[in-house]
Amino acid sequence: MTTDRLSATALGHAALKATSKCSRTLRFLGIFRLACPSLATRSAGRWFGVFLPVCVLTLVAGCDQMARQPRADAQEASRFFPDGKVNQAPPVGTVARGELARDAVLAERPPLTAALLERGEERYRINCVPCHGLAGDGLGTVVQRGFPRPPDFAEPRLVQAPDRHFLKVIEHGYGVMYSYAARVKPADRWAIVAHIRSLQLARTADVKALPEEDRRALEARP
Ligand code: HEC
Structure with a gap:
């Protein structure tokens, strides 16, 4: 109440x-x-x-339903494009940003310097050693655990192969070896090729062709 x-x-x-x-x-x-x-x-x-x-x-005007507009996901079918695909090939002659600079680096072999060889050895040890081995004989750790064995870099076919062959293998892969294009920059590919050449020389050169001093030092090693 x-x-x-x-x-x-x-x-x-x-x-x-x-x-x-x-x-x-x-x-x-x-x-x-x-x-x-x-x-x-x-x-x-x-x-x-x-x-x-x-x-x-x-x-x-603010109610244009942007949140609900039609959206296309990669690989989907499309009613917009005449070929019915969402993924469209770039127009002929399209050059991706940075591609010309990359091609320019790959087009010309840099001068062979100690710095290039050093860089090449470092990059080779990071990217290639697990399979190709420190000496380039194809007996890397991964291979010893069952991965297919790559060819020995010292085999005559690869000693005679042009530098371009190595650049191509790094860029596109070869057989069961996958591409290293995303992992090894163009300038470093030249450096790795230079190191592979030095590995080939180390395993195929005639000892008598060495300067007297180097030959003695080599022969003195156990
Ligand atoms: C995961 C293991 C693996 C790594 C890492 C690897 N390779 Fe290979 N490579 C292979 C195998 C396996 C083959 C043989 C492929 C075949 O014949 O199917 C091969 C083949 C090659 C060949 C020989 C191609 C020919 O003409 O026979 C070259 C050159 C080569 N690799 C370079 C490189 C370089 C340079 C790197 C580092 C940037 C590298 N590979 C890293 C596994 C590897």
Whole structure:
């Protein structure tokens, strides 16, 4: 009973407050209209005539359903392209960014320097040694655990093969060997080829062709 009476009083208070707020607003509007009646009606007319349509148009333009637009995933069928495929071949003659610079590096053999050989040995040890072995004989650790054995770099066919053959194998892979194009930069491919050449020389050169000093040092080794 008490609670009912209490809530009724609270309701009454709220109603009174609301009406007094309302009457204040109405009074303010009345004063405004009295002070400048023409301005009030004209600006209201403008508001409804111009701003409102603009607002509505802006809102409608925002509802273009971008989140639900048709989307194509790779390898899907397409009704947009005449050949019915989503994946489209690049136009003939397209050159990928950076491809010309890469080709320029591969086109010309860099001068053979100690720095190039050093870089080549480092890259060879990182990328090729697991299969081809430190000496290039094709007896790397992976091969000793069952991976197919690559040919020995010292075999006559590979000693006589041009540098381009090695560049091609690195870029495209060969038989069961996969491509190293993504792992070995073009300049480093030349460095690796230089190191492979030094491995071939180390295993095929005639000891008598060495300078006297080097030959003695070699023969003194156990
Ligand atoms: C995972 C093991 C593996 C790695 C790593 C590897 N190769 Fe090979 N490579 C092979 C195998 C196996 C063959 C023989 C492939 C065949 O005949 O099917 C081969 C063959 C080759 C040949 C001989 C191609 C010919 O004409 O017979 C060259 C040259 C060669 N690799 C270079 C490289 C270089 C350079 C690297 C490092 C950038 C490298 N390989 C890294 C496994 C490997």
